[in-house]
Amino acid sequence: MKLSRREFLKGAAASTALAAIGLPGVAAAAEAETKWVKGVCRYCGTGCGVLVGVQNGKAVSIKGDPNNHNQGLLCLKGAMLIPVIYTPDRILEPMIRRNGKGSELEKVSWDEALDFAAKRFRDTISEFGPNAVAYYGSGQALTEESYLANKIWKAGFKTNNVDGNPRLCMASAVGGYTTTFGKDEPMGTYYDIDNATCFFIIGSNTSEAHPVLFRRIARRKQFNPDVKIIVVDPRRTNTSRIADLHLHFKPGTDLALLNGMAHVIIKDELDDYRFHGRHCVFKDNDGSERTFEDYKAFLAEYTPERVQEITGISAENVVKVARLFAESPNTLSLWCMGINQRSYGVWANNLIHNLHLLTGHIGRLGASPLSLTGQPNACGGVRDTGSLSHLLPAGRVIANEKHRNEMEDFWGVPRGTIQPTIGHHAVALFGAMATGDVKAVFIHCTNPAHTLPNLNKYTPGLQKAFIVQTECFHDAETTKYADVLLPAAFWCETDGVYGCTERRYSLTEQAVQPSGNSRPVVNIMMDFAKRAGVDPKLIPFENAADIWDEWRTLSNGSPYNFYGMTRERLKKESGIRWPCPTEDHPGTVLRFVRGEDPLVPADHPEKVFFYGNPNGKANILFRPYMPPFEPADADYPFVLTTGRVIDHWHTATMTGQVPELRKAYPGAFVEVNPEDAARMDIRNGDQVVLETRRDKMTFPAKVTDTCMPGLVFCPFFDKKKLVNRLFHDAVDNISKEPEYKICATKVYKQV
């Protein structure tokens, strides 16, 4: 056989590659032995179904689950998930810092590590009371883990200091849904994408943050070019590639636009009087009931001209977008952190709901306000189980005595066990750690030392408090502060449920054994809690499946009813949407709609029934325009914003383990508009200083017209450049969610 040099090289490369069995993708070489185990992607809130290919007890490949909503498709992160399991960066042994912060982490046995952690918790509680301990969880924790932690802390340790990173991400969406509809979670599903005739995408870079959903939107547009896509975002991201209309505006002024749209809709009589007359009540900002005429008067000032003054969007476009929204047969709104991470995030959410209620674009396939979730299990795991400092499971709140009593009875603890006062929300919790009010914290599956706003203010808290952390990767910034580091089984090494954006619960089955000495977190938590003095009767579980059964039983009869989703059923089916009250119920697509939602009585006189509110109606709320907390000014003339890039997820503790993803964006950068760049003589790759009132940092410049003039963007994944040091920590008054998206900054070239 004669080989040219080129052919020889190609052959050599292929055989080298094939020799490296264990690399995903090579799996098909021995396809016959591959066992495919069903699961959900570990990354974003889209919640794509995956199949993990296992050979000889090792995960070797991954493909999309054709039966789940993603129809087999994966984005680039999901397609490269396998190397994350076997990265050398995994934490495989329990470790403690015997001599306090700054000393070396020392490998110890599980018993020693758990006793060390539990003793500190016991001592802290007996000396300072239960409110000196806390749990800080995650929207990536499994539902079973969050439910369990909530129960252990609120009923076992008797403190409401249970919060988590969803506070930094979804809290405003929760606030929006609950203030408008009475209960949390969207009424729509991803089916809406296939049926919408107009997409109103605001404050979301769907293309990079939820790529598989973006593909579905693009597909809708491809098959029906008449479908209109409106993208409202100060950055012209890849999402705008398929847009008919992209509007950029002065960051933080979108509340004026949304009110302006309502103004135009009513002025042009495009509102659905029959719908809002029947199903809505108008309420002033203080909660008092008003009339439609009052609402008109409230909107009077938001003329297109005035909106143009505030936002910079031309009056003509304000009218255009309002008409598109209202006149289209089915309008679907999608939004994400651009709306949520704001000092008036709940209000912005309300204003989007207002538009849907006003035009009746709700309760039909394709017409819905659908809030996109950032994390894979913020909806199912944290919002539904009530694992936040002011909530209790299934839509209950701590402030309500009846709700507390219901939970105490269900959990079998004496009435009065759950404290009536709410605990610290995320940002306040780290503040309380700095002041010494909270002395011991259990952190699970999240990286606050990287993600908190105004980091310089909150790292002292991490330095001061005793930190027990369950984590998979050394790469996480927070491990630097951990006093006890417990190795958690990663993703498909354990089993559990994730609940994604569209109320869909999907089960990830255990595909492989936990690496090294790591353990499933539910077992770690129960072991720890028993040693720390929690009554073992409170946690009579063997594994995650037992916890799921208790949570499922609890949901029965509540507006979150998913009693029909048994573990066996979840193993068979690729995700089910609640409400799903019985085992033979197929799950619900249109929530709040008679004949679709099992919680709406079949003989209900109206087609739509917003049963979340006692009066059965949704609220149209009068939320005035408010500027952001720190707009650009003469001293700090630029606006700084942050977000994701497609290649990395959150703090890159996982994506940073994948060579391709790491190299795609090895480090943070700052996007500068060419106009601004030309003025300051900044070129691609130049070092540019961002200086805010908190701190200053240097980034390489990327000159691109993605950002509008006056705006700069910095992704937050890079742990070498903790961009959150630059941001302020002002939070939304209602949701307590920080405003990551807007702060004032100086921008200049480093000399």
Add this chain to the structure above:
Amino acid sequence: MITISLTKKNMLLGACGLFILAVVGIGLFFLYLNFAFPVKHATGTHLAVPDQYTDCVTCHTKVSAQVTQDWREAKHGVTLVKCVVCHGEPDGKGSIPFMATPDPKLICSRCHDPAVVRMEAKYGNSADCYSCHAYHQNPVHSNAYETRVPTTQTTLDQPGQGF
């Protein structure tokens, strides 16, 4: 005095020698050019990162413009399914082996398994997908969406765009 007999053999040797000298000479010339005039990009320096192996588009826009443009305007480009997802990393150190022509069984099936199965059922076991679906035209890398102007930018000649 040395006489050079112009035999056939000597002529051949001389020609070979000249050819080698010329090749070396041209090589040296280009080496010199590289030192004297290092490659500069139109809008400035590269992003200052040492190992940007997976920012393929930046260079491939220049060295294989048609393919890059096809990808960019096709579904995979619009939805940001980047080169490395199917082709792997050129240094072979990525999570899949580097392949100029991805094996459908290994690569395409990760997302398009149902389609692969469907096509096999219809047309039998084919060696690859590409004999029918030309991969740099329809449908993998072709014009997929009507509206696809992302920004005011209409050309691909800006490095560091990172697609």
